Amino acid sequence: MTENADGEGRPVGRRVILGILGLGAVAVPVGARLQNVTDGLLATVSSKDPTGLTGLLPGGGGFRFYSVAESIPHRSPADYRLTVNGLVDRPATYTLEQLKGMPRTRLVRDVQCVTGWRVPQTPFAGVQLSHLLETAGVKAEAKAVHFTCFDGVYTESLTLEQARRPDMLVAYEMQDKPVTTPHGGPVRLYAAPMYFYKSAKWLSGITVTDRVIPGYWEPRGYDIDAWVGKSNGRVDDSTG
Amino acid sequence: MTRPGEPSELIRRFTTAERWIHRATAALMGTALVTAAFLYLPALAELIGRRSLLVTVHEWAGITMPVPLLAGLASRAFRSDLVRLNRFGPHDRGWVRATLRRRRHPSGKFNAGQKLYAAVISGAALVMIGTGLIMWFPRLTPLFLRTGATFVHDWLALLVGALVGGHIWMASRDPEARAGLRTGVVPRSWAKRNHPLWEREQPGGHQAMAAAGPGDPSAGSDASPLG
Numbered sequence: 001m002t003e004n005a006d007g008e009g010r011p012v013g014r015r016v017i018l019g020i021l022g023l024g025a026v027a028v029p030v031g032a033r034l035q036n037v038t039d040g041l042l043a044t045v046s047s048k049d050p051t052g053l054t055g056l057l058p059g060g061g062g063f064r065f066y067s068v069a070e071s072i073p074h075r076s077p078a079d080y081r082l083t084v085n086g087l088v089d090r091p092a093t094y095t096l097e098q099l100k101g102m103p104r105t106r107l108v109r110d111v112q113c114v115t116g117w118r119v120p121q122t123p124f125a126g127v128q129l130s131h132l133l134e135t136a137g138v139k140a141e142a143k144a145v146h147f148t149c150f151d152g153v154y155t156e157s158l159t160l161e162q163a164r165r166p167d168m169l170v171a172y173e174m175q176d177k178p179v180t181t182p183h184g185g186p187v188r189l190y191a192a193p194m195y196f197y198k199s200a201k202w203l204s205g206i207t208v209t210d211r212v213i214p215g216y217w218e219p220r221g222y223d224i225d226a227w228v229g230k231s232n233g234r235v236d237d238s239t240g
Numbered sequence: 241m242t243r244p245g246e247p248s249e250l251i252r253r254f255t256t257a258e259r260w261i262h263r264a265t266a267a268l269m270g271t272a273l274v275t276a277a278f279l280y281l282p283a284l285a286e287l288i289g290r291r292s293l294l295v296t297v298h299e300w301a302g303i304t305m306p307v308p309l310l311a312g313l314a315s316r317a318f319r320s321d322l323v324r325l326n327r328f329g330p331h332d333r334g335w336v337r338a339t340l341r342r343r344r345h346p347s348g349k350f351n352a353g354q355k356l357y358a359a360v361i362s363g364a365a366l367v368m369i370g371t372g373l374i375m376w377f378p379r380l381t382p383l384f385l386r387t388g389a390t391f392v393h394d395w396l397a398l399l400v401g402a403l404v405g406g407h408i409w410m411a412s413r414d415p416e417a418r419a420g421l422r423t424g425v426v427p428r429s430w431a432k433r434n435h436p437l438w439e440r441e442q443p444g445g446h447q448a449m450a451a452a453g454p455g456d457p458s459a460g461s462d463a464s465p466l467g
């Protein structure tokens with residue numbers, strides 16, 4: 001027996017550390033592609049998981065939580081108000097009940113995040129943005145629509161042409177349930193053909209403007225016209 | 241408390257410097273894990289808010305995590321323990337198999353499981369710091385690397401959480417090992433049971449060391465032959 005039983009032997013500890021560093025260095029560049037695989041697997045598993053525990057895994061249950069606000073804002077369905085103003089003939093403020101009284105549209109599309117994750121076949125339901133604009137009466141000089149949120153921070157924009165598409169919703173249901181607070185409830189925007197950062201959570205204001213006012217992310221490096229697969233240097237399949 | 245028939249001789253396992261390295265690292269790791277949970281899990285995020293503060297605390301807890309270890313390199317006792325953790329001797333072979341079959345297997349100051357834990361958590365922490373920096377300074381890397389870094393950071397965080405959870409669980413079942421990290425000394429009988437090859441190295445044998453404890457003048461001395 002030697003003086004120091006651990007003093008000699010092979011430096012396995014160092015090899016393990018270097019091995020993990022090597023794995024990490026390989027995993028980062030291929031991580032985006034690996035994520036597509038795990039997202040697909042998790043979507044299959046979580047659809048059959050009654051406990052909801054897979055929702056705690058990265059990408060489990062599909063969505064990842066993002067918020068740029070200090071805290072998650074809360075507004076009850078009763079307190080919720082949506083204002084429509086700017087270059088319109090008839091500015092208005094709506095309650096959630098009033099929105100639900102308008103023609104309802106349900107869309108089932110994929111949700112595609114600009115950071116890579118995708119949630120297949122997610123139902124959203126609400127009022128078409130075009131219906132709200134028509135009701136308000138858009139003035140001739142109007143060119144764009146600006147969205148504000150009751151988190152006090154987030155904003156988004158669409159051109160008037162984009163906003164009038166039938167797949168742009170003011171959504172109060174997601175996955176056939178009321179939109180939850182973390183998902184942007186009671187009411188959020190759902191811009192189906194665009195990357196998900198366009199689908200502003202906690203929507204509280206729609207202002208018709210004479211030019212596009214870039215939203216929160218756009219001065220921070222994301223494209224204003226955020227068509228899925230045709231912007232932000234990405235090549236995703238369309239969400240349709 | 242002295243149990244009858246059992247010599248209460250204590251032998252030194254960790255110096256003051258080593259115990260503070262462990263405490264500081266544990267505090268940083270705990271902070272990083274708790275802030276991660278409050279940023280990542282919507283139910284917890286909804287509860288507390290204050291995201292920019294949480295992000296700042298998380299980033300700094302992560303980036304400073306190696307500092308206690310690096311500062312600790314000044315301690316000879318700590319360097320010598322790092323050598324012990326790094327080297328896997330002939331006696332470490334078969335430890336995992338024996339332990340899985342609930343058989344005892346002789347170990348030195350650290351058993352093969354502790355050595356593997358030290359290596360894996362160190363490697364994982366370095367990868368977490370690297371991927372964390374990519375997300376902290378997003379302008380420095382293209383989008384696909386950021387996506388990959390987020391992916392690795394998310395999954396590795398779960399592994400780190402499980403490893404640290406397991407580490408705490410093992411400690412919760414061994415009060416003498418915990419006392420070793422709290423006071424620096426362990427009963428010779430415990431060492432004989434769990435780390436017999438190390439116990440044999442410790443001078444003293446059957447004559448009890450005089451009141452080894454926090455007041456022991458040799459505590460924290462890197463020149464201690466017991467380090």
